[in-house]
Amino acid sequence: MLKRVTRLVPRACQLDPGHFLHGGPQAPQSLAARLDDQVPDENPRAGSHPSEDDPAGAGEQREGRHYRIPLQDLPTVFPHGLPRRFSLQVRTFNEACLMVRRPALELLRHLDDTNFAHPAVRYVLYGEKGTGKTLSLCHVVHFCAKRDWLIVHVPDAHLWVKSSRGLLRSAYSRRRFDQPVEAANWLKSFKTANERFLSQIKIQETYMWNKRESTEKGRPLGEVVEQGLTRVKNATDAVGIVLKELKSQSCSGAFRLLVAVDGVNALWGRTTLKREDKSLMAPEELALVHSLRKMVRNDWHGGAVVLALSQTGSLFTPRMACLPQELLGKEGFDALDPFVPILVSNYSPEEFESCIQYYLENSWLQHEKGWFSSFPFTESPRVRALMSSHGSGLHGLSPFFLTSLRPIRRQERWRGWWRLLDGAFLPTISRQPRARGSGWKPSPGRERGLPAPGQTHAPPVPLCGHGWVPSAAHRSLVPGPGTGERSRGRGGPVPG
């Protein structure tokens, strides 16, 4: 009955996140040696799938498999915490397993091939809601942390532009405002994540905090961080200094710098913070946003910049917006251009099966009708019918919604009637999914996004037909046939 012998999910071997990159032939002994290097008792189930992890295979064969982040690494690599639902899952299963997916693999390959003499390349992860942009970013951060890069990680830039208490006028520049609380929190996480670099990096200027306190030239960067943490009023300035120093010194080659920002569209969006006269502030009036904007420019070398867009926490953006053009706006797009766009899409059928397999191995699906006894699941007629009855987006295969086990509503799209899914992965469902071709037509704006009838999922191609075309410089990096489509005249600038 099994159509395929190889299973997609070996119990996550205790491999480092970049292991899947190296497609060169590796002797099995080196793999065993690598496994032995790590703590052996953290991986009790590796033995149950001994030979599926073929070291000589290419990185693409690892697609869809889970790899485990050791739990003791989590507080150091992700001191501010992982996304909420993922950290719930980590607590429930007692392990942190991320799926290796194509966007992350692509990004890791680019990072491995980075030429550190060239200006920092900016990679932008974009895609629909719940497709896995944040976790792909976390995968990259873990990879770089393992490779001993210096990580500047902003988990959610949206938090800096909304509901911030305690805004102060900046002492450094009268036009800008400080955010002591956010800056202090970020400094704390930065210190935890990059402890070992803080004593090695020496600052190149003297900074006067006030009449009595100053940090001399040549002192370690840790002192600036301490100053920001102890004197919370100076925290924002400390953040600015840290970023400036890292940027200027990354060219020296002493360390590799990774700037990872999630929700980067917040830097060029709008805020809900008010000045004293109750008028809304622009983001450039915030000192933190100002320093971060300078950081994501490509006028430095010796590292890379990985950014992820996010509509979820953003302010005053339409819910369906997911493209860089829509979320960043003209100003943001011009500031980030040129960048390498990486589309993160929903799970492919293989990834979905791998996810379900992972849940089954952790006995997460407890309902007796919650799974099929046949494998692979996508062969079963019910799941097939489900996949074909849904258009693009395929909420049933959305990584985020698979974690939540809650019914999904597409009310905003289909005007009030529910699209609740039936199937193995959601325990409570209401209506049968409506068959395609039953008279409902998508609105013309979204038609481009829908795959052809019969196709089960959208190909992982940047949707270039929306007025934005990757420039010639990085067209080779962007896969797929989408590059041929010219703009439909949405009015956006053609970069490059």
Place this chain on the structure above:
Amino acid sequence: MAAPAGKVARGWSVLALGLRSAVPRLPGLTQVRWSRYSPEYRDPQTDKEYYRKPLAELTEEEKCEQELRKTQLIKAAPAAKTSSVFEDPVISKFINMMMKGGNKVLARSLMTQTLEAVKRKQFEKYHAASAEEQATIERNPYTIFHQALKNCEPVIGLVPILRGGHFYQVPVPLPARRRRFLAMKWMITECREKKHRRTLMPEKLSHELLEAFHNQGPVIKKKHDMHKMAEANRALAHYRWW
């Protein structure tokens, strides 16, 4: 779940064809809970397995019933009833009882969050427990839910009966549906009223369900109180005439 049209004994249906019900109108009693359907309307059969049975396996009466269904009038299935394998009448009833102001979306999402919370708590307990204890820990939230409600059902109840100008609380055996109703009602009231204002319903409800599953907690105590009162009023049992 396909209840036959057995509501005639209780229900007073106003007939769509304009015929009056045969049950006599008593003074002082008004019709409540009537249906727009006349008695010949049958309940819909939403169970997929019923239709998937091959012809050879059907008994005579099932064949007869299937023939009948082709010609008889059938009521429309309510919006909340599905043919999903995950359909559970107990959970649907509980959701309806939790619903306020017709907000079924909210009630249902609270229910799923509760089940998820129960599952996560049990998983954490499972991982913290030793190997022997792991076999005893139940992780299926549906089993926990059903068992908890079953544990909360009272066996005997009290009914106020008017005798000589006074109302006496008389112990009375309860029908099954009244017991299920009381269990759910107590559970929901307990969570709504006795907990801190700021705690969310899934949190409270998951805690109460787990306690009831282990035969502890305030809802079980309420059931025991009801039993004790019934035991105390044993002498009044002869006031019951049915």
